Amino acid sequence: MAEEEKPETGFVKEIRKQSQDFPGWYNDVVRKAQLADNSPVAGTMIIRPYGYALWENIRDPLDGLIKETGHENWYFPALIPLSFLQKEKDHVAGFEPEFQLVTKGGGKDLEEPLVLRPTSETMIATVLRDYIQSYRDLPVLTNQWNNIFRWELRTRFFLRTREFLWQEGHTFHETAAEAEEEVAKMLDCYRRIAEEWCAIPVLTGRKSETEKFAGAQYSTAIEGMMMDGKALQMGTSHYFGENFTRAYDLTYTGRTNERQYPHSTSWGMSTRMVGAVVMAHGDDSGLQLPPRIAPVQVVIIPIFRGDAERSQIETALQQVRADLEDIRVKVDWRDERPGFKFNEWELKGVPLRIEIGPRDLAKGEATVVRRLNRAKQTIPLGELGVAIPALLEEVQGALFRRAREFREGHTVRVDSLDALVRFFETSIGFAVTAWCGREDDERTVKKRTTATTRVILSSRRPEQPCAVCGRPATVEVAWGIAY
């Protein structure tokens, strides 16, 4: 086997080039930036403090949105009796290949195997059967933050592991309309987290029949484009109708004293978002974090020789730190050379760096450098308290715009199967077509391009015939090569 090339040029010598080996680059960045590492158990990973802090900065605002929209956090057990999973036939068919089973307890075979939760619809429907009696009990709006187990074959840091973290919301409603509104509302929360916090523009819409969640009537998703042009599903929101409540015999007494099945939904966003941030913004120097979610927003590198200069800087930094008290600031006093620190914090994606040395102090200034483009500027020390928050906002916006331009520059409209095939042979990105919705067409396209339908674009209506088969089109769909 040929030896792997690890180019040694440029600012970062330790990671592979994004343009030459995207998966290798991704792996190197995740490990060198100390987001995560391999664990002793195949297919699972260690989330390190820097990676976990990044996750928390995504998780916390999402938790806020979930609570603002009226949901309450619960906790349900991770062990689910196998028989629970088996009651909804599409659901079990979809998830069974990925079950991780517990078959022994206390050294003895269990009467019934327990499944480590691959998702909790079945447990929650079973439990809530006892809590939902009357239409007066509805809606029930639950959420839980937990870990999920699925026996994935091909695993990758954050994107697909055999255990991962997420939130799963499960709600129960009196009417279909209310449940469908819930599905849309939560998808929009995901869109906001992706776009406003993670600076990743997303397409939103329904999934095709083949791509929908096992057991759903329909699924919706947010779909982003990574720097290699591949599509990443970053959050899903599903409408179940009465599928699960019927399968679990979950009923309530309605306003006219009749037994009714609630309409239910579920929706989830996972630690996969961390991988999305890496792949949407990173470059050859490493991570590039949007300020709103960066664990460290500003790193200060003191530059000095000798104790006298050091204490001068310490004194100056007291005021600077006070002026930046609402900002996540890290002062790096480690006994390393400044150049080493510059490179390391760029690798870790910190949006802004402040250098303060004797030359700056003499002029009452600081040198401020953006991770985005390494642009340097000097700012009077007294103005940092105003200038830094403004710069962080500017960088947040610039990252989003750059990602949006990238996506728009890699999205084309095509109107024939040949054009679709040619696009995926010669380009990367999304191709948008009119489509009739038949699964046959998806199989045809997948066979010829490996691309699949990502989302049915809700905002546009078809005018032309289906690009794949020429039949009358019913939707506009975005095709892409998915992670």
Place this chain on the structure above:
RNA sequence: CGGGGCGUAGCGUAGCCUGGCUAACGCGCAUGCUUUGGGAGCAUGAGAUCCCGGGUUCGAAUCCCGGCGCCCCGACCA
């Protein structure tokens, strides 16, 4: 589950074919001195059941047999 590769210090590797000194090198780690505005230099030092088990041999990291583990490529998925 089918095809290919690899297990030697925390990490990356050399040594193995053709058995023989105290198992070598780089990174990292520790200590000291000199350094510090884009990945520092020197010196000293610590660190290895050579994946496991068996066999061949005077002698095994090296050869033979068996096992285990991991990685990469093809069918599922937040």
